[in-house]
Amino acid sequence: MTSAKTAAPAKKRRSVSLQAKKQRAGWIFILPFLIGLAIIYLPIIFNSIWVSFNDFQTVRGGGYTLEFVGVENYRYALFTDSSFVQTLATGIQSMIFNIPAIVIFSLFMAVLLNQKMIGRAAFRAIFFVPVILSTGLVDRMDAANSMLENMGTTIDTGAASTSEGMTQLVSYMDIAMLLSGMRVGQGLVGYVVDLVNGLYDIINQSGVQMLIFLAGLQSISPAIYESCSIDGATTWETFWKITFPMISPMILVNTVYTVIDSFTSSKNEVMTYIQEIYSTSNGRTVSAAMSWMYFTIVIVIIGIVAAILSTYIFYQRRD
Amino acid sequence: MNQTKITKETKNKIRVDFERTSWWKRFQIKYLSLSFLGNAVWYIFRLVLLLGISYVILYPFITKIASSFMSSDDLVDATVRLIPKYPTISRYRQLILANYFGALLNTLLLSLSNALIQTLVCCFVGYGFAKYKFKGNGLIFALVVLTMIIPHNAVQFAMYMKFRYFDFPFLHLFEWIGGKPWNMINTVTPFYLLSATGLAFKNGLYIFMMRQFFRGVPDELEEAAYIDGSGVFRTFFTIILPMSIPMMITIFLFAFSWQWTDYFYSNMFIQNGKLVLMSNFIPNAATGTVGEASANSAAGSLLIIAPLIIMYLFCQRYLIQGIERSGITG
Numbered sequence: 001m002t003s004a005k006t007a008a009p010a011k012k013r014r015s016v017s018l019q020a021k022k023q024r025a026g027w028i029f030i031l032p033f034l035i036g037l038a039i040i041y042l043p044i045i046f047n048s049i050w051v052s053f054n055d056f057q058t059v060r061g062g063g064y065t066l067e068f069v070g071v072e073n074y075r076y077a078l079f080t081d082s083s084f085v086q087t088l089a090t091g092i093q094s095m096i097f098n099i100p101a102i103v104i105f106s107l108f109m110a111v112l113l114n115q116k117m118i119g120r121a122a123f124r125a126i127f128f129v130p131v132i133l134s135t136g137l138v139d140r141m142d143a144a145n146s147m148l149e150n151m152g153t154t155i156d157t158g159a160a161s162t163s164e165g166m167t168q169l170v171s172y173m174d175i176a177m178l179l180s181g182m183r184v185g186q187g188l189v190g191y192v193v194d195l196v197n198g199l200y201d202i203i204n205q206s207g208v209q210m211l212i213f214l215a216g217l218q219s220i221s222p223a224i225y226e227s228c229s230i231d232g233a234t235t236w237e238t239f240w241k242i243t244f245p246m247i248s249p250m251i252l253v254n255t256v257y258t259v260i261d262s263f264t265s266s267k268n269e270v271m272t273y274i275q276e277i278y279s280t281s282n283g284r285t286v287s288a289a290m291s292w293m294y295f296t297i298v299i300v301i302i303g304i305v306a307a308i309l310s311t312y313i314f315y316q317r318r319d
Numbered sequence: 320m321n322q323t324k325i326t327k328e329t330k331n332k333i334r335v336d337f338e339r340t341s342w343w344k345r346f347q348i349k350y351l352s353l354s355f356l357g358n359a360v361w362y363i364f365r366l367v368l369l370l371g372i373s374y375v376i377l378y379p380f381i382t383k384i385a386s387s388f389m390s391s392d393d394l395v396d397a398t399v400r401l402i403p404k405y406p407t408i409s410r411y412r413q414l415i416l417a418n419y420f421g422a423l424l425n426t427l428l429l430s431l432s433n434a435l436i437q438t439l440v441c442c443f444v445g446y447g448f449a450k451y452k453f454k455g456n457g458l459i460f461a462l463v464v465l466t467m468i469i470p471h472n473a474v475q476f477a478m479y480m481k482f483r484y485f486d487f488p489f490l491h492l493f494e495w496i497g498g499k500p501w502n503m504i505n506t507v508t509p510f511y512l513l514s515a516t517g518l519a520f521k522n523g524l525y526i527f528m529m530r531q532f533f534r535g536v537p538d539e540l541e542e543a544a545y546i547d548g549s550g551v552f553r554t555f556f557t558i559i560l561p562m563s564i565p566m567m568i569t570i571f572l573f574a575f576s577w578q579w580t581d582y583f584y585s586n587m588f589i590q591n592g593k594l595v596l597m598s599n600f601i602p603n604a605a606t607g608t609v610g611e612a613s614a615n616s617a618a619g620s621l622l623i624i625a626p627l628i629i630m631y632l633f634c635q636r637y638l639i640q641g642i643e644r645s646g647i648t649g
Contacts, residue, residue, distance in 0.1 A: 026451025026452070027451075027453060029443055029446055029447025029448075029555075030444050030447035030448060032516050033459075033516060033518075033526070034459070035516055036513075038488070039487055040481060040513070041462075041466060041518055043477075044477045044481050045474060045477070047477040047480065048473060048474045112365055112368070117365065117366075121636075125631075125635045125639070127372070127373070128639055130376060132576045132638070133627060133631070136581050137581065137623055138580055138620045138623060141602055141620050142379075142616075144602070145616050200375055200378075200379075203376055211639060263468075264468075264471070274472055275472060278472075278476070284476045285476075288476055291473035294473075295468075295469065295473055
């Protein structure tokens with residue numbers, strides 16, 4: 001009798017506490033990240049924003065002082081610094097030009113690699129090589145190298161510059177002549193020439209996107225394709241009526257991924273410029289101001305792109 | 320009964336028809352049709368295209384390999400393009416003699432330990448985000464995405480200051496105990512701190528991948544374990560963790576190779592060069608005069624990526640399948 005009495009409320013408490021227990025377990029699982037957020041990341045973010053409104057001086061004894069100067073750093077970056085605005089403009093322009101190229105290229109390659117053929121696994125492996133191998137340190141050494149080589153060619157003009165022209169993948173002049181012979185607009189010629197010259201960069205940057213598209217393509221049920229072919233649709237029609245709408249959520253994912261990737265990559269011109277500013281004498285606060293401005297612009301671009309694309313996206317599941 | 324008879328007859332009929340048509344006629348129908356021609360053209364076009372793009376991707380590596388073996392005579396000789404006339408291994412020997420293996424060992428230890436910690440932590444955190452609905456889940460996950468989006472250059476200075484004068488916000492524990500904040504620069508502590516809290520390079524992406532993966536794991540699995548009396552953590556360690564090993568291998572490989580080629584954090588945290596890493600050893604050792612520098616640095620970068628290439632040859636399947644399996648695709 002007594003045992004039943006004690007058991008009943010205990011049971012009740014237990015059923016409530018299972019929820020609480022699970023909640024607590026959730027907090028424990030994300031605890032490492034929370035600690036990092038609290039003691040490292042959020043202070044860093046706030047400090048970085050705060051520093052961009054300050055003037056920084058080191059103190060000889062091993063310390064530093066910060067003096068609040070308002071928007072002085074931002075004004076310096078926008079109006080006094082001669083090339084920041086220009087670099088920012090060209091950087092954003094090239095980003096906007098590159099995004100469609102990367103997304104379309106990776107979609108095309110994913111469709112190709114999704115077909116059955118000999119050596120498919122080998123091609124996939126090769127296409128993923130840049131993601132692993134040409135990042136970070138190797139990239140940086142290449143960049144430093146090409147700078148050095150350019151300096152070399154300006155010093156001893158002649159032989160060196162011609163040999164460099166020969167090692168280039170596609171000759172710049174040929175494409176320009178071919179396209180201007182076709183009487184298309186000057187702007188288009190420039191765009192295509194830039195694309196061809198940037199082909200290597202585009203291929204390099206589309207490794208992960210290609211895989212995301214591939215995964216998306218493989219998740220489309222073969223039954224849909226089968227019924228299409230029974231109804232007599234051609235491959236071309238099937239692509240636009242089935243594959244494209246089904247893959248459209250991945251186009252959004254990939255576009256956002258591409259923006260973030262090119263924005264945070266070490267090859268980004270604006271970031272390189274900010275890095276240069278950082279190492280100048282009083283550039284630390286100015287570079288912080290510059291990067292927060294750039295960050296805001298990129299966030300706005302992501303927002304606009306996502307808003308535009310999400311009106312066209314077709315979701316198969318509507319839950 | 321009736322039906323099987325019909326199929327038998329038809330099959331037989333097809334066979335007879337097939338044998339009656341001549342070899343040449345069959346050849347004509349199969350290979351001289353427009354659709355076969357179209358297919359063949361498409362096959363060849365596709366193969367050429369894929370080979371071409373593979374060439375573009377591998378081209379820089381090929382030229383690097385070629386120029387790293389060239390002697391200085393070959394470098395100025397315009398007739399030498401890819402195959403050196405007087406091959407030399409002096410560039411490699413020079414780098415290897417100048418403490419390459421020291422840098423290799425240090426980088427290997429640092430990358431392995433950090434990648435392991437990052438993998439475990441991201442798995443843990445991703446599981447928490449995927450399977451538990453608690454207040455603020457969405458908000459904190461938005462912060463994870465934020466760590467992915469904010470480029471590390473933007474917080475470079477603040478991060479340096481953080482680890483140069485490390486202390487807890489508002490508490491100032493180290494200042495209180497030792498009199499001054501903890502200077503972590505020129506030690507490896509910052510690497511491990513960042514890894515253990517899921518804030519190191521691209522860890523937001525790993526958490527995201529892990530979360531997407533765990534969301535695809537059916538809840539019934541854990542529910543069955545709970546009913547059998549297993550606690551939350553025992554369930555995680557005995558059931559969930561062994562199940563997610565392929566995904567963890569993928570993330571480990573990413574973390575390892577990105578930590579391996581990292582220079583940003585290494586150069587920020589290790590400034591006096593006492594700890595010899597790839598990032599501060601190779602760029603300094605692989606230099607030379609204007610003509611030589613590119614060949615030397617080609618040899619240097621090949622030495623950097625050689626371990627990664629070996630790893631990639633064996634593990635590329637995990638990397639590629641991992642992304643496909645992770646369900647980034649929703």
